[in-house]
Structure formats: structure tokens, C-alpha cells
Amino acid sequence: MLGERLRELRQRHNLTLRQLAIAADVSPALLSQIENAATDPSLATLRKLAQVFDTSIAELFSEPDAPAVHVSRPGSRSRLAAPPGQISYDRLTPGRGDLEVLQADLAPGDASSAEPWSHPSTECAIVLAGTVVAEIDGERHVIETGEAVTFDSRLPHRYLNASGAPARLLIAVTPPTP
DSSP, X not given: OHHHXXXXXXXXXXXXXXXXXXXXXXXXXXXXXXXXXXXXXXXXXXXXXXXXTTSOHHHHTOOTTOOSSOOOOTTSSOEEBOOTTBOEEEEOSOSOSSOEEEEEEEOTTOBSOSSOBOOSSEEEEEEEESEEEEEETTEEEEEETTOEEEEETTSOEEEEOOSSSOEEEEEEEESOOO
């Protein structure tokens, strides 16, 4: 799905793999692997590609023919990886453009981003396991297993695992603008 969408955007912009790789500062081999669904890109790579196409990361995952009913199964989900020390996400929803639901794993010391950032959405995160600190507009909110936080994501925010145990989050974003 992501690979097909990336290929479609690249061809629509009349770019070769090499030209897109240069513009996004990634290797042509990586782009080929992404287009052929042989690997999942990192969030940093997705941000670079979205910038080249002057679009959002959510648009890279848009599926014009998304099914009316979508079943998300472990092992068949798109994974948004991140550099060590940052959050990784599994996408649970198809790319219809109305809602994004992500499952996120945070190792001890991990954060969703180096610095708080914002985007025009509403966000809700529920802690499925462990303890997470939600930094929102300069305030720290400790969220325990079973608790949730909902906020206007135009406020600068990020999630941190300041504990010594792994944590898992379920994050809903509407509209999707990760």
C-alpha cells in the first residue's frame, strides 16, 4: 500500500528512483525496497519524502480504494520505525484520510520526538501498558496503564517513557497529520 502510493507519487512527478533519492537525501536502494514492500521506512524518511512531494505523511498512506471494513492483523500492519531512542508505530487504520489509529511501543527512555511539535488535529492516547509522560504545551502529564489523554494537537506535544519498563500506547488522530 505505501510502496504503491510512493511509486504513484514518484511517477506523477516524473521522477526516477535516483532523482527522488537525491531530493529526499536517501538511497535509491532504500526507495526501491519501500516501493516493493521489502522494508518499512523510518519516520525520518517519511518526513523527507512528504517534503519532496509537498504533502503530509498521512497523504503518503492515503488509499483511494480503502475498504469500508478494514481488519488490522499483527504482522501485516505498516510499521513506522524511528531512530533509536524514539517511538515506533504500527498503523491500525487504512488511509482514508479521516482517522489514524497507531499502536506505539516506547522502550525506557524513548520519546515520540526530540522536541515537542504540533499539527492541526485532535489526538487521544491511551496507555495500554506501563507509564507514559505526555508533554503538552509545556506541562507534563503522567499517564498510567488504562488512563487516556485527549488534547488539541496544535499544542506542542510529545510522549516520553521516563520509567524503567516498556510502555505501549494506542493513539488516535483526527484528521491524520502525523
